[in-house]
Amino acid sequence: MRPRISHIILVAAALVAILILAAHATAPILYTAENISTAAHADPATIKKRSPGDAASLVPLMDELLGQTGTLTLTIKLKDYESAERDLAHYAELSRRFDRLVITLDASETDIGEFQQMNRQNLDSLATLLDDSRRLDDLKRLEIEVRGDDGQHTAVVYEGEALRQKMHQGFSTYAERVPAMSRIAENYEINTTAYQESTEHFAEATESADAWRKETGGKTPPSPLGITLTPTEGYYGDPIQISGRYTGTPPEAPVEIYVDSRLATTTALDDAGQYACTYWIGEILAGPHLVYVTAGPAYSDVRTFEALAGNTTLTLTLEEVSQATVACTGILMTSNRSVASAPIVLRLDDTTLIEAETDGNGTYRKEIALPAGDHTIKAEFHGAGFPLNPSESETGIFRVPDELPSPLPIITGAAALLGTVWYLRRRHQRKAPEVEEEKMETIEPPEEEKMDVPAIDISDLDPRDAATVLFRALRARLGIPETKTPRDCAQIAPAHARFFKRYERIRYAGETPTEEDLRWMEAAARGDDDAA
Amino acid sequence: MTMQREVWAILVLLLIAGAAVFAHATTTIEDYSRHNIGWNGTSSLGLEETRGGTPPAGSTLLILAPEGSFTEDDINRLRTHLEGGGAVIIADKEGRVNPLLSALGSSIRVQPGNLSSLERGHADPRLFRVQTTGNSSLFAGIETLLVNRPAAVQGGEPLLETSLLAWDDTTGDGRPGGTETFKRRAICAREGDITVLGDPSLFINAMLPENPEFIENLRKQSVLIDAAHSGTGTRNPIINTLTWIQATPLARAAIAALVILPVAYLFGRKRE
Numbered sequence: 001m002r003p004r005i006s007h008i009i010l011v012a013a014a015l016v017a018i019l020i021l022a023a024h025a026t027a028p029i030l031y032t033a034e035n036i037s038t039a040a041h042a043d044p045a046t047i048k049k050r051s052p053g054d055a056a057s058l059v060p061l062m063d064e065l066l067g068q069t070g071t072l073t074l075t076i077k078l079k080d081y082e083s084a085e086r087d088l089a090h091y092a093e094l095s096r097r098f099d100r101l102v103i104t105l106d107a108s109e110t111d112i113g114e115f116q117q118m119n120r121q122n123l124d125s126l127a128t129l130l131d132d133s134r135r136l137d138d139l140k141r142l143e144i145e146v147r148g149d150d151g152q153h154t155a156v157v158y159e160g161e162a163l164r165q166k167m168h169q170g171f172s173t174y175a176e177r178v179p180a181m182s183r184i185a186e187n188y189e190i191n192t193t194a195y196q197e198s199t200e201h202f203a204e205a206t207e208s209a210d211a212w213r214k215e216t217g218g219k220t221p222p223s224p225l226g227i228t229l230t231p232t233e234g235y236y237g238d239p240i241q242i243s244g245r246y247t248g249t250p251p252e253a254p255v256e257i258y259v260d261s262r263l264a265t266t267t268a269l270d271d272a273g274q275y276a277c278t279y280w281i282g283e284i285l286a287g288p289h290l291v292y293v294t295a296g297p298a299y300s301d302v303r304t305f306e307a308l309a310g311n312t313t314l315t316l317t318l319e320e321v322s323q324a325t326v327a328c329t330g331i332l333m334t335s336n337r338s339v340a341s342a343p344i345v346l347r348l349d350d351t352t353l354i355e356a357e358t359d360g361n362g363t364y365r366k367e368i369a370l371p372a373g374d375h376t377i378k379a380e381f382h383g384a385g386f387p388l389n390p391s392e393s394e395t396g397i398f399r400v401p402d403e404l405p406s407p408l409p410i411i412t413g414a415a416a417l418l419g420t421v422w423y424l425r426r427r428h429q430r431k432a433p434e435v436e437e438e439k440m441e442t443i444e445p446p447e448e449e450k451m452d453v454p455a456i457d458i459s460d461l462d463p464r465d466a467a468t469v470l471f472r473a474l475r476a477r478l479g480i481p482e483t484k485t486p487r488d489c490a491q492i493a494p495a496h497a498r499f500f501k502r503y504e505r506i507r508y509a510g511e512t513p514t515e516e517d518l519r520w521m522e523a524a525a526r527g528d529d530d531a532a
Numbered sequence: 533m534t535m536q537r538e539v540w541a542i543l544v545l546l547l548i549a550g551a552a553v554f555a556h557a558t559t560t561i562e563d564y565s566r567h568n569i570g571w572n573g574t575s576s577l578g579l580e581e582t583r584g585g586t587p588p589a590g591s592t593l594l595i596l597a598p599e600g601s602f603t604e605d606d607i608n609r610l611r612t613h614l615e616g617g618g619a620v621i622i623a624d625k626e627g628r629v630n631p632l633l634s635a636l637g638s639s640i641r642v643q644p645g646n647l648s649s650l651e652r653g654h655a656d657p658r659l660f661r662v663q664t665t666g667n668s669s670l671f672a673g674i675e676t677l678l679v680n681r682p683a684a685v686q687g688g689e690p691l692l693e694t695s696l697l698a699w700d701d702t703t704g705d706g707r708p709g710g711t712e713t714f715k716r717r718a719i720c721a722r723e724g725d726i727t728v729l730g731d732p733s734l735f736i737n738a739m740l741p742e743n744p745e746f747i748e749n750l751r752k753q754s755v756l757i758d759a760a761h762s763g764t765g766t767r768n769p770i771i772n773t774l775t776w777i778q779a780t781p782l783a784r785a786a787i788a789a790l791v792i793l794p795v796a797y798l799f800g801r802k803r804e
Contacts, residue, residue, distance in 0.1 A: 037656075038563055038572055040563050040564075040572070040597075040625065040681065040732075040733060041563070041572060041680040041681050041733035041736060041738075041739075042656050042658070042659055042680060042681065043571040043572070043738045044654060044659055044678065044680065044738060044739065044742055045571070045738060046571075047654045047655055047656045047659055048654065048655040049653055049654055049655070050652075050653065050654065050655050051653075055650045055651040055652075055695075055697055056651055056695070058650070058697065059696055059697070105650050106707055106708075107650065107708055108709075109707070109708070109709030109710065110699075110708045110709055110712070110713070110714060111713065111714070112714070187713070187714070187715070188696050188714070189696065350655060351655075
């Protein structure tokens with residue numbers, strides 16, 4: 001191979017190697033395992049670790065929640081309302097923990113998610129039971145105080161009757177959930193005794209309203225305040241028309257409409273003693289809801305409507321705010337309606353949860369600062385507190401570019417390149433004078449006559465050794481450096497080329513010089529012109 | 533001189549390239565292979581192997597990731613081994629061993645699937661810890677074990693069990709939901725002297741540091757791998773040829789002769 005070609009190949013190979021290394025210099029992943037899993041198994045060392053998310057506490061928490069229903073209903077039944085308040089607060093706190101855990105573990109779509117929904121309804125039912133029981137006790141005291149005042153007594157009796165109906169309806173819906181919840185709990189080896197007992201305590205608390213009704217005569221005259229719901233079921237955003245008529249002289253007081261014991265809206269009776277208003281199904285749980293109205297001392301009967309669970313869709317759009325910040329936006333819809341004030345969870349990289357909330361138009365926006373690398377983001381709606389089924393968006397991927405590459409590899413690479421150039425140039429310069437020297441020597445042969453010719457004695461030597469002595473003598477006479485080979489010498493002094501070529505064969509081809517050769521070479525070494 | 537330097541450089545490069553090619557040709561990435569030094573091989577397991585014949589009386593035979601079918605002779609041999617006081621551990625997650633278990637009269641069955649768990653410390657839901665529930669020398673001193681995409685095992689006395697929050701991920705989406713239900717499942721069960729482990733991945737190189745006590749227990753019991761039926765071999769013809777040469781004295785002698793004779797010839801020629 002010719003030196004020039006080999007140099008070109010070496011330089012090209014070096015450049016290719018430098019280019020390949022430069023591509024990886026800032027992110028050295030040359031030795032990262034590519035195949036981190038097969039169909040049979042995964043390499044645990046390369047799989048991202050994550051916190052177990054307190055998964056081990058999930059089943060114990062379910063156990064505690066069911067147990068808490070027993071404790072709470074017992075304290076309500078025993079009319080220990082102070083303890084009941086504490087128990088209810090504890091139960092609500094446990095429920096919140098449980099809700100968070102279910103979302104964190106992404107178990108909303110399992111029977112645990114179903115358990116979570118029913119637990120929320122239980123919490124709601126028991127909070128209402130506590131309020132109703134307390135109010136019932138108040139009414140009992142009031143009823144004694146107003147005996148003799150027909151007007152007030154009747155009002156108390158009406159309210160008592162409304163309360164009794166409400167407690168019955170509440171018990172009915174609570175008891176309906178017991179089989180389903182118990183079945184789920186038993187799947188997880190949870191003892192449901194306390195929960196079963198809670199149903200009995202709830203029933204007893206309700207029965208106390210029946211007992212009081214009997215005490216107050218056993219009959220309640222028909223309420224003068226009528227109530228009608230149209231329709232009796234609907235989805236999120238649907239209207240429920242609540243209307244009725246006051247029989248007799250209508251009071252001047254406004255008509256207050258209560259949904260699940262909470263004041264929903266207020267209206268007034270018209271001249272004909274009629275009222276009508278619209279209640280929009282909003283942030284309430286799916287299932288039956290109790291409605292009654294009051295107008296002064298008059299209480300209507302209790303009616304129910306059913307909030308049906310509707311399906312939802314959730315979108316997610318990722319917009320770059322800055323190099324390391326992404327804005328997550330989207331909209332939550334059910335049917336063709338947007339869902340307002342709904343909690344949205346953004347699941348970042350499958351592990352971190354970030355909370356957001358929809359505005360009045362059902363849209364949400366959250367800016368998240370992210371470290372360098374690829375990130376997956378998904379928006380989730382878990383339906384908490386709404387008559388809506390959970391939904392989630394498509395998973396979006398956002399890439400945060402690495403920070404500016406370190407200058408060190410670039411500096412090192414540049415230094416290596418400069419070093420290579422310097423070395424090659426130096427090497428080239430070192431060679432150049434030799435060639436120059438060779439040229440000079442060829443053009444201007446040494447002045448033979450000026451050289452002193454040393455005495456040459458080859459009489460006792462072996463013919464090949466004698467030839468070597470004669471070669472050295474001629475070389476010295478011609479002033480050629482000792483480092484030069486016979487071939488070099490032949491080029492430098494072409495006049496003596498025959499001598500040097502002959503010696504080359506003696507020296508390297510192993511030939512033995514004859515007597516005649518030696519005589520001729522000795523003459524040449526001594527400077528005999530004929531010999532050259 | 534320049535040319536000589538280049539020739540040397542090329543020779544060195546060829547030598548390095550040759551070494552790389554040899555290393556490449558004589559390694560494998562096959563799952564469970566004892567020749568695989570990578571994460572999914574069993575090169576570091578350090579258990580002795582036995583091939584064919586009846587294993588020593590009273591020994592424990594490990595059939596790891598079984599391949600192929602078991603002949604009548606194989607089944608009779610295993611039966612004899614069990615009747616002679618020996619024990620058998622079968623590690624399988626594909627269900628290939630079920631016909632053998634049936635033939636040996638065992639009620640244990642391997643149920644292949646995508647067993648996953650919420651109680652996990654890795655992003656992969658099929659990489660999780662299980663609890664020891666039975667009393668076995670195999671799991672002596674161990675409370676939990678990290679398993680790697682295991683299969684459930686049905687029947688027998690459970691020795692290893694998942695938590696209640698395990699599910700068979702039939703949709704493969706890594707999330708529980710739909711018809712997938714949480715349930716406690718056995719990963720390892722014993723019936724007489726037959727132990728069935730639903731996770732042969734416990735023996736791969738990457739898993740050895742995760743469950744050191746388990747491997748230590750195996751080594752203490754001098755467990756022998758049934759090389760004839762385990763998936764610890766290789767399909768690489770070069771490795772198989774080299775292994776055959778190592779195991780065959782005559783072939784070893786032939787190879788030695790092939791190396792020595794040309795060298796001797798060259799030396800003799802130089803002297804002349």
